[in-house]
Structure formats: structure tokens, C-alpha cells
Amino acid sequence: MxxxxxxxxxxxxxxxxxxxxAGRPRAAVPAPDFCSRPDGAAPDVPAADGWQAAAELRFxxxxxxxxxxxxxxxxxxxxxxxxxxxxxxxxxxxxLLHTAGGLVGGDQLGVDITLEAGSRALITxxxxxxxxxxIGLRLGTPDGRWARQRVRCRLEPGSDLEWLPQELxxxxxxxxxxxxxxxxxEGASFLACDVVxxxxxxxxxxxxxxxxxxxxEAQRRSESGRRWELVDRLALDAEAAAGLHGLDGxxxxxxxxxxxxxxxxxGDLAGLLERSRRDRGDLVGEMACGALDQGLIAxxxxxxxxxxxxxxxxxxRGIRAVRGLSEPEVPRxxxxxxxxxxxxxxxxx
Numbered sequence: 001m002x003x004x005x006x007x008x009x010x011x012x013x014x015x016x017x018x019x020x021x022a023g024r025p026r027a028a029v030p031a032p033d034f035c036s037r038p039d040g041a042a043p044d045v046p047a048a049d050g051w052q053a054a055a056e057l058r059f060x061x062x063x064x065x066x067x068x069x070x071x072x073x074x075x076x077x078x079x080x081x082x083x084x085x086x087x088x089x090x091x092x093x094x095x096l097l098h099t100a101g102g103l104v105g106g107d108q109l110g111v112d113i114t115l116e117a118g119s120r121a122l123i124t125x126x127x128x129x130x131x132x133x134x135i136g137l138r139l140g141t142p143d144g145r146w147a148r149q150r151v152r153c154r155l156e157p158g159s160d161l162e163w164l165p166q167e168l169x170x171x172x173x174x175x176x177x178x179x180x181x182x183x184x185x186e187g188a189s190f191l192a193c194d195v196v197x198x199x200x201x202x203x204x205x206x207x208x209x210x211x212x213x214x215x216x217e218a219q220r221r222s223e224s225g226r227r228w229e230l231v232d233r234l235a236l237d238a239e240a241a242a243g244l245h246g247l248d249g250x251x252x253x254x255x256x257x258x259x260x261x262x263x264x265x266x267g268d269l270a271g272l273l274e275r276s277r278r279d280r281g282d283l284v285g286e287m288a289c290g291a292l293d294q295g296l297i298a299x300x301x302x303x304x305x306x307x308x309x310x311x312x313x314x315x316x317r318g319i320r321a322v323r324g325l326s327e328p329e330v331p332r333x334x335x336x337x338x339x340x341x342x343x344x345x346x347x348x349x
């Protein structure tokens with residue numbers, strides 16, 4: 001049975017290891033419905049006069065399991081693929097560059113990713129993504145226009161994708177909607193991390209009248225058909241960010257999701273949850289981690305993008321250890337990195 005996690009205008013407090021979202025967002029500006037149509041297709045997205053950027057990425061491994069993963073890419077401006085790197089285990093690390101320097105109302109980004117059987121990839125970004133204010137800037141559209149990003153991933157058996165973009169920074173009065181759609185084969189692994197800052201708090205700015213909406217929808221396919229593995233929807237505005245059961249006045253929210261290639265053993269799951277509690281001890285903010293039917297989900301809310309990234313990186317390292325994979329190499333594009341931790345086996349994680 002699929003696990004459905006919805007965060008709208010409220011986020012109720014819970015014991016560590018559990019998440020109980022509830023509530024309803026204040027819809028000041030209409031946005032498309034996140035729900036897919038009954039036929040399985042995505043909702044229609046109206047045309048806009050902003051950037052219409054797209055990238056198609058395909059990864060393959062055609063020889064032995066130790067061979068490097070190869071990639072093919074096709075992009076339209078302002079998206080650009082940078083030089084790929086190979087990890088010792090054959091994983092392909094591929095940075096994406098958004099050359100426009102940020103999104104404005106009406107911009108749309110689309111990324112389609114395919115991993116062939118047995119391939120491994122890590123996709124990151126070269127810088128934080130900025131979304132500029134839209135409300136009240138144009139006479140013709142005083143209520144603003146939405147900028148949108150849609151990422152679709154198809155993973156074949158035995159493939160492994162880590163989707164780890166840098167932070168998203170929402171400027172005052174910005175409107176941004178993002179979708180992540182996953183089509184996973186049996187035996188495929190997917191890990192994603194998303195850190196969002198609501199407003200340029202260092203400049204004394206909040207989200208204003210802006211809104212941020214996010215949807216992650218994951219299906220797992222097998223010989224017996226398809227099943228929903230995770231549906232995770234979030235909607236935040238200034239009211240939700242300020243509310244006790246929203247972000248309680250905090251400016252940063254983050255999510256890490258791991259959809260494992262097979263169900264975790266009780267020992268592995270307990271070890272990961274215990275590690276998640278231990279690894280947050282020296283960090284600022286509220287952190288919780290809970291189990292999915294086949295994987296886990298972690299949330300952060302607090303004042304620090306850095307601490308959110310550090311905690312998620314530690315979880316990422318623990319997940320790699322549970323899977324028997326090599327220690328992750330933190331992408332060199334990330335602006336802040338902490339010293340390498342002790343291997344998970346050494347500290348009982």
C-alpha cells in the first residue's frame with residue numbers, strides 16, 4: 001500500500017520518527033491541481049511567455065557491473081549539462097547548470113531522466129536555484145505568475161538514482177510549483193533531497209504573498225502491475241510558515257526520501273532511524289525521520305540550510321552503508337561541506 005504524506009498549512013508536532021501532517025493551505029493565487037488525471041496523464045500546463053527550458057538525460061551501463069555508467073544528454077537553454085565525473089563504483093555524477101541565474105513568473109523547466117538496467121547516477125546542480133518575486137510586478141498580471149519545474153524519472157531494474165540539487169531560495173512574493181514524478185522498476189533505488197528557504201531572511205525578507213507548492217508521486221511497476229509507493233504533497237505560504245503547526249516561524253524546510261530497491265530488514269531500518277536521531281545532536285532545527293513501506297522519509301524545519309544539508313548528508317552516508325556501497329563523494333559544487341564522518345560501521349550505524 002502506498003504511503004501518502006501531505007504537508008499543507010499545518011504540520012503537527014509528533015514524536016521523533018513519525019510525521020503527522022494536517023491542515024489546508026490558504027490559496028491566494030490559483031495554481032494547477034497536483035492530482036493526475038484518471039487516465040494517468042499529468043495535468044495540462046498552460047503556455048507561458050517565459051523561458052521554456054528542457055533537458056533529456058539517459059544513463060546506461062552495458063558491460064560488467066564494475067564498468068562506468070555512461071550518459072547521453074540533450075538540453076535547451078537556459079539548462080546546460082556540465083562535465084560528468086565517475087565515482088569509483090561506476091556511478092556517473094552529472095551537474096546541471098541553469099544559466100539564466102534564476103526563475104521568474106512564467107518560466108518552466110522540464111527534466112526527463114532515464115536510467116537503464118544496472119546504471120547508477122547522481123544528479124546535482126551547480127548553484128542554488130532562485131525564484132524571483134512575481135506578485136504585483138506587472139500591470140497585466142497583478143496577482144503574479146507561477147514558475148514551474150517538472151522532473152520525470154524512469155528507472156529500470158537494478159538502477160540507482162540520487163537526485164541531489166542544491167537549495168531552492170524563494171524571494172519575496174514569488175510563486176513556484178515543482179513536481180517530481182517517478183516510475184520505478186522492481187529492484188530500482190531512488191534517493192532525493194530537497195532544501196527550501198522561504199525568503200531572503202539575511203536581508204530581512206520573508207515570503208510575503210508568495211507560495212510554494214511541491215508534489216512527489218512515485219509508482220513501482222512489476223509483473224503484476226503498478227502500485228503507488230509514495231505520494232508527498234506540500235503547500236506553503238507566509239501564513240503556514242508562521243503557524244505553530246506549519247513551520248512555526250522557521251524559514252527553512254527540507255525533505256529527504258529514499259525508495260529502497262527491496263524492503264528493509266528490521267535491523268537495517270532500526271539502525272537507520274537510530275543513526276538519524278544521533279546525527280542531529282549538534283545541529284539546529286527540528287528533525288524527524290520515519291519509515292516507508294520500502295524506504296524512509298525525513299523532514300527538517302529550522303533556520304539553517306547548512307544544518308539541513310549536513311543532516312541529510314549524514315543520512316545519505318548511512319543509507320549507502322546499509323546498502324553496502326562506497327562512501328559518497330560530496331559533490332564539489334556544493335558551497336559548504338563538513339569534514340568526513342567516521343564510517344558508519346565504526347559507530348554502530
